[in-house]
Amino acid sequence: MEGESRFPDVDSNGSEKNEDIEIIVNVGGVRQVLYGENLNQYPATRLAQLINCLSGGYDTIFSLCDDYDPGKREFYFDRDPDAFKCIIDIYYFGEIHMKKGICPICFKNEMEFWKVDLKFLDDCCKTHLSEKKEELEEIARRVQLILDDLGMDASENHWKRCQKYIWKLMEKPESSYPARVIAVLSFLFILISSVVMCMGTIPELQIIDSEGNHVEHPTLDNIETACIGWFTLEYVLRLISSPNKLHFVISFMNIIDVFAILPFYVSLLLTHLGAGMMELTNVQQAVQALRIMRIARIFKLARHSTGLQTLTYALKRSFKELGLLLMYLAVGIFVFSALGYTMEQSHPETLFKSIPQSFWWAIITMTTVGYGDIYPKTTLGKLNAATSFLCGVIAIALPIHPIINNFVRYYNKQRVLETAAKHELELMELYSGEGKVGGSKNELEDLMGEGKEPPSWSRQLKVSHSDTFIHLLSDEKHYRTRLQSCK
The missing domain is CATH 3.30.710.10 (Potassium Channel Kv1.1; Chain A)
Known part of the structure; x- marks a missing residue:
């Protein structure tokens, strides 16, 4: 040819x-x-x-x-x-x-x-890949949770539907207007209870009982009882409606809720029954110790504050930097306390009696607190003190910047993930053309074609045609061309 x-x-x-x-x-x-x-x-x-x-x-x-x-x-x-x-x-x-x-x-x-x-x-690039995978998994999880909230399975019995409704009402303020009202009420009860606890310690607001002891005013006591009643009702409803009760009970924030509620009932029990079993003084001391545990309820604010949650997660990501900070301070405290004790021994009125006692002086000096209860009197001791607080400032300042960066990075990441999840849902609404993500079972059958099995909520994620398509929830292979961009 x-x-x-x-x-x-x-x-x-x-x-x-x-x-x-x-x-x-x-x-x-x-x-x-x-x-x-x-x-x-x-x-x-x-x-x-x-x-x-x-x-x-x-x-x-x-x-x-x-x-x-x-x-x-x-x-x-x-x-x-x-x-x-x-x-x-x-x-x-x-x-x-x-x-x-x-x-x-x-x-x-x-x-x-x-x-x-x-x-x-390369390993450095694999790190970026794993971080991106985690972001997509988080977006998929958020979208799945929203779809689960919007969807109602007709095959569920009345109790299951009621349980799911109560769970959304107590745990998801963004799901409905009544849920937002309950979240605001819970937040107000936490603040009121914390304020009442503080005001109950003011002598002018206390009364003297028949035995001559200062006790809280009955009005404050009644407000405290009302708050505890709300916390108890809230915890019981959340426990009953929880889809995974074991995970609910062992959750850290729920353990905090128990510690915020339990002291009130234990105090009542000791007050009414403890007098017959032990001396009155011991009962009063136990009750006082339990009432102090009421400060745990302030941590309940983290449930309603995204900023506190972000701070908690940022500190978890900063364990390495915090460990370095503690290590620097520990080394400096040991060195400067030993030097301060040695240099101050020549002074007849020395305040440094031993090296362990000098640890307190080194701590308040390196952290620039300086109470003044222990201070050097010799020239060498003063030079050692000046060196110690300069080293303390440097040791504290070094890890601060990475910790702040972790907080800002995590906070921005949460905002991006929230926006990405909403973006996926909006595109799914646009594609379905129904004005809502979670249609009825018949609507889904019409969407996928007659005679086909209705998709689950996770399969419905495939209708998203955005450049941020969640590949991890799809069994199909999707490759982007050079005309597509990653948002």
């Missing part, structure tokens, strides 16, 4: 030597010349398979690329050219690094398309 051959020349064995083959790939408009000598280092990759597919016909070629020009021997791919520039580094350097600005999930999909194993991705 005359004219240029569609395929490369072959040797006597029926195939061209792979090492001598030169191919051109066009990825998103960017042309790149590649050589078989480099590509064959990783024969399982898509680019290496291009060399071996030239003699297999067009069916084999088009199974690996989007288009092919036999005259130029050029393969066309509608993929991200920036990601491709990073991926081909494996053939030259044996490892891959992601460029800044590329979405890790998109890059992972590109590596899967080019059939490059993730083990060649």
Whole structure:
């Protein structure tokens, strides 16, 4: 046949030597010349398979690329050219690094398309990939929770539906107007109870009982009883309606709720029954100790405050920095207390009686508190004190910036995740065309087609056509082209 051959020349064995083959790939408009000598280092990759597919016909070629020009021997791919520039580094350097600005999930999909194993991705880039996966899992979890709240299974009995309604009423203020009212009431009861606890210690507001002891005013006592009644009712309703009661009981915030409620009932029990079992003085001391435990209820504010929750999570992420801070202070306290004790022994009126006693002086000096109950009197002791508080300022200041960064990063991340979850739901509403995410069972059947099994809420996530598609909830493979962007 005359004219240029569609395929490369072959040797006597029926195939061209792979090492001598030169191919051109066009990825998103960017042309790149590649050589078989480099590509064959990783024969399982898509680019290496291009060399071996030239003699297999067009069916084999088009199974690996989007288009092919036999005259130029050029393969066309509608993929991200920036990601491709990073991926081909494996053939030259044996490892891959992601460029800044590329979405890790998109890059992972590109590596899967080019059939490059993730083990060649550098460790620093794997960290970004794992963080992005966690974000997508969190978005999927939030969307799933919202869909579960909106959806009502008709097969559930009346008690199950009532239980779910009570749970949303007590735990999800954003679900309805009555739920927001209950959340505000709970917040007000916490504040009132805390204020009453503080006001009950003011001598002017106390009364003297028949035995001459100062006790709380009956009005404050009644307000405290009303608050405890609300807390008890709230806890019982949440426990009854909880879908996982074991997890509910062992949850940290729920344990705080128990410690905020329990002292009141134990105090009543000791007051009415304890006098006959033990001395009155012991009963009063036990009651007083239990009443002090009422301060635990202030932590209930964290349930209604996103800022307090963010601060808690940020401190959890900052354990390493906090550990360094404590280590610096511990070393400094030990060194400067020992030096202060040694230097002050020459003074006849020294306040440093022992090294363990000097620990207190070192603590308040390095933290710049300086109560003045213990202070150096010699010149060397004063120099040691000046050095200790300068070192304390430096030791405290060093980890502060990373801790603040962790707080800001986590706070911004929570806002982004919340916005992303709402974005997915809005797109699902737009696609369904029903004005709401969770339609009835019949509506879902109409959406998916007659005769098909109605999808679960997690399957309904697949209707989202955004660039932030939640791949983790889908069994299908979705690859983004170079025309798509990651938001």
